[in-house]
Structures are given as C-alpha cells and as structure tokens.
Amino acid sequence: MVTLKDVALKAGVSPSTVSRVVSGNGRVGQKCREHVQAVIKQMNYRPNTHARALACNRVEMIGLITPNVSTPFNGSIAIGVEEAAIELDYKTLITNTFRSPEAAINAIESFREQGCENIIIHTHSIDDVTLVKLAKEIKGLVVVNRFIAPIAQRCVWIDNVYGGRIAAEYLIAQGHKKLTIITDDKTARDPKDRILGIKQAVEDAGLHIPEERILFGINSIGNIEHGRKLARQLIEEKRDFTAVLAYNDMMAIGAINEFQDMGYKVPEDISVIGFDDLFICEVSRPHLSTIHYPIVEVAKFATQLSLALTNGDEGVIGKANMFMPSLVERSSVKNIKNNK
Amino acid sequence: MVTLKDVALKAGVSPSTVSRVVSGNGRVGQKCREHVQAVIKQMNYRPNTHARALACNRVEMIGLITPNVSTPFNGSIAIGVEEAAIELDYKTLITNTFRSPEAAINAIESFREQGCENIIIHTHSIDDVTLVKLAKEIKGLVVVNRFIAPIAQRCVWIDNVYGGRIAAEYLIAQGHKKLTIITDDKTARDPKDRILGIKQAVEDAGLHIPEERILFGINSIGNIEHGRKLARQLIEEKRDFTAVLAYNDMMAIGAINEFQDMGYKVPEDISVIGFDDLFICEVSRPHLSTIHYPIVEVAKFATQLSLALTNGDEGVIGKANMFMPSLVERSSVKNIKNNK
DNA sequence: AATAATAGAGCAAGCGTTTTCTCAATTTAA
C-alpha cells in the first residue's frame, strides 16, 4: 500500500505538502503542486479513508437509513442517494431498519460515531420531536419523504395534497362520482394529506365522499396484502363506489388483484388509481394509472442538500424542498362519462 | 466523545488493558475485566471504527457490489447480506455498478483500500479469470449467483440445470410438448445451464426442442422489455409452441404482457413459466408459476462464508455452496393433457 | 531601499486504537 509518506519521499517534499495537495486545503505553490500530483498519479496513491477520518473526525460517506432496500420504493431512494454520492466521490452506507425505531436510532448513533454527519433517513417509526432534536445536533441529517414543519429546510418531500387532488380530479374528469379511498394509517401525515387533496377536488366538483368510503389501515405498511384486505372489505360490505384511490401502487395492485379474484373487472366494473409510479404499474393487468412520485430525484436532491449542509456549499440550500407529483395515465381507470 | 483513554483513566488501568477487554484478545484477569466492563457500560463507551481500522488495517464492514439495488432480485441480495451482517454487528456498504465493469473493479479497490476484505459481488460484467485472480488476493471475496469452477468454494450459486429441468418437467407433466425458450445472453453460463436442464427433461420425455425455438438476447439484461421483445418475435415469426420457459420472472412477465397485448390469453393460449420467484409473480395476471430462487438465503450464506473466510471460523467453510431451486405453481401454466 | 506583509513549505503533535515488548507477580513442576 502506498502512503502519503511514500509520495512525499518520492516527490522530495514533506508529507504536509502532499496532504495539502490532496485535500486542497492550505497553500501550495503552483509548480510544487503539479509535481506532487504527477507523482501521486504515477504511484497510484489513494488516501486511506480511515486515517483521514481519524485525523479530521469526519468521513466522506453518506449513510442511508431505510426500512428495507429490497422494496421498489426504497430501492429507488437508494439509487438516488448513490447517484448523488458518486458525483462527489462519497461512499454509501445503507442500514435497513425493518421498521424498528430502535434500529433506526442505533443506525444514526453508529453513523455519528464514525464521524458521518451525512445521513439520509426514510422513516415513519421515529416521531417528529425526536427527529427535530436529532436534526439540531446533526448538521447533515435530512429526512426524505416526510414533512416536519420545524425542520422543513431539512426535509425533502412531495406535495401530497396536490397528488391527492390531481388523482381525484382525474377520476372525476372520467365521470366518476362515487369515489372511495383505501389508505394507510389514519394518524400518518401522508394519508391525511392525500385525503385532504382528494376532498378538495371532490368538493370543487360539487361531490362528497362519506366517511364510510374511506378505509384506513392500522399499523399497516401499505403493501399488496393490505390493499387486498381493504378491497375485500369494500366488496363484502357492499360500499357504493365506481373508483378507488389507493394510498400507493402496492395497495392499488393488491386491490385490483382482489377485485379480479372476486369476479370484478378492472377498469370495467371498478376503476383504480395508485400512487408512486413504481415499475410494477407497467406489469399489472390492467396497467396501473397512478401519480408519479419522482423518488430518485427526491433522494438525489436530499443527498445533495445534506452534503451542502455539511460542506458549507450554499448551492442547493434554500431551494424549495418540495417536489410535485404528476398524473400518469394508463389503463386502470375507465371513462364512464357517457354510459352512466 | 468518550475514548478508550477516558475509560482507562476512570477504571484506573492502562489503555492496553481496556483495549484487550474490548477486543477479547490478550489476557486480562477476571476481576479486572469485569471492572473495566462495568466502566465501559457506565460511560457508554463505543470504540472508534476508524481508529480501530487504522490500527489493525481491517474493518468490520462487508461490502456489497451489485448492478443496481433497486431491482427486486438485487434488493433481496442486499437484504440477505444485511441480515447476516447484523448478526455479527458488521456494517453493510453497498456500491451499485450499473453494469459497468470499471465501476465494479473500482469498488473492489476502494473496499480493499479501506481494509475491507469482506466483499460480496454480484456481477456478470467481470470475466472469470479476473475474478479468480481477485479471489486469490482477497481472502473474503465471495461471488454470488455465479459458478466459477476454479474458485467454486468462493461462489454461492444455485443449480441452474436442475432449475431448468424441473421447469420443463412441470410443463411436460401438464401436457405441453412444444416448448420454447426465451432467454438471456447466449454466452452466459446461467442461460446455458438452464437450457441444458430443460433439454434433459425434454429428451427424457422423448421430445425435442428445435434450435429455432430458443431465443437469446444479445447484451440484454433479462428485463421486462427484453421479455416483451422476444415474445413479439415468437408471435411474428409464427413459431409453433404451447408453452414458454422464460429466463427469469421479469422476462416472463414482459412476455405475458406482450402476448396479452397481442390478443393471446395466458395460460389458455400460451403457458408461461418464470424463474426467481420475485414478489411480482403474485402481482401479475395470471399469477406467474415459476422456479423459486432462494435469493435471500443465498446472499446470507455468501456473507457468512465471507466472514468465516476472513475470521478463520471454519463453521460454514466446506459446506455445499450450491442451493436448490424449487417449483412454485401458480396460474400461468395450463394443463392441456386432455384437450390436445 | 528599508520595512511590512504574505506565500510556500516543513516540523511535530495529535486523532483513538492495537500490539509487541517488557517486567513483575503468581503458579506449576521438580
């Protein structure tokens, strides 16, 4: 392994000089710098991460904390983070919490102890006040896919109200009057926001969604199984509706499958719209119309923000951290304007 | 931040002793050990990763190199790795190569430079000889989802021949006589092995697959689009078949979608079987019958193997590194025994 | 031309561990 000292020796300068050339801190003469750079290249020197981390108590690493990378949504977050990390030659350290708040806190601690202040966290299991406190302490902590008012500038999220609204508007434009919602935890912010948006659109159209047509989950995780379950409930309890707005694509697809298994046709009998725009939308039959969530972009921006925060680069700081979702039309919603 | 020295001071012993207590190396008296442990607990001391890494030139980290974590297959690998890592309190560092061999080599270099010898690599873009060479140099390198004879004990893979065989046997048992194969790169080992297994089953049944019913990809990545493309080709060129064996689930689902878009019914007109058993199998219509690939288990075992290799723990070394796939029956294959 | 300011580069301490040598104290063997 070639060390800084080796380079210094060969270049005929002191280690400090080499260090300054590598890091770009401190003054080095033009000629000297070029010479050292040449030697570095020639010897293929690469600085030792740990020595550097130890000496300056920070590390060029960004830590991602996510419930489970193997799900498409979180996998996309990971990609966004890595894309941004690569650009600055940072490494990506991933910890899966499997929804355990202790695991998440532990991961944060562990990152900090390693001198890693750049932490991107995607969690719903740590409460707002804890996160606010942590954000105060950790310069580079940014929260992704979640809005927490006191630390809004440290969050990157999408406009869920708007997302809900455009989904509902689309359904209404297709002639649907009796909408139903299958969603996630009643107390969670995202479901609430999306419902809010839906209600706005519905009211603007002079319609109304009775509470009984909004089905929540309890401690659910918005997955396929959950979608199936609520869809079954919808049918069994004979709720009156022509279209369902699912909290996300997973639930939507679960619901579609359940409807189909029960003998209903989608979209002929029931229209369904999802949220997120995961790759499975193109796979399901019918292809799922949904609200596009720019996940990779959000994660990428979050990472850039974190880096800017710790490195004092003001470039992205202050930019709006809210992204806008958008409608993507496929085949799971039927236009029933003329036949009903 | 509380350091080893702080603990030593408070405990009234030398730093060396504390170090020995923490690491478990070297002799420490029973009484002394307990006292130090108590102080450690009381002060909530946690060793500094970087200092440790620097001092002993190794690090408790396992590096995963994968084309792209956001795909379900690779996401599952990540989970398997992390599961094994957590058990030994190792961290997981992930690098996505996006199929670039340079990125993969770079990642390996980078891991090594950081003193990380535990590398799990999933790649098809680095050739055998390079990998063999690397494996010789890096004690903890293990290759996942790939078999390379000279370093078989450093690979963890599944029996693709067997997988191909049971898929074909199942189709044949369902009365299919005209099978067709849509697969990946002709030169790649996995496709070849699966085809081999298929041919074995076919021949055992006294049947035959003409070469024109085996469609390969060129530089393809076995994804949905690729499946669609070959399915289209199958139809357009009017090949004669009743069932298709896809290289993997993604391709199978692409094919199903294409068939359906072209007006064919699956499985009524065409039966399809996949490979991998990703979650999307439960999502597609019809649900995809497939060959189960125990991905998480494979990745977990690979990680344990890597750790055993570097830590001299002989537990898992020598165990068979080949896993067996298994059939999972869903609804994409029709029994045509009695009506044809 | 004399003085002040600044640029360039080296020295050495320090980051938090591990680990090799010591050496004293204790145990074991003869």
Add this chain to the structure above:
DNA sequence: TTAAATTGAGAAAACGCTTGCTCTATTATT
C-alpha cells in the same frame, strides 16, 4: 524449596493522515 513456566498488566510505538505553528523566501508597500 527452588527453578521454570505462566499469567496479568503497563509502556510505547505504530497505523496514515491533518493541521497549527514556525521559519524562510518572496512580494508588496511606503
């Protein structure tokens, strides 16, 4: 009972890098 072996614990060097301090050489100021 004595010599030999073993155990327990400390001192100090090393890991590779950063950075505050220092000193000389150069440039700018008057």
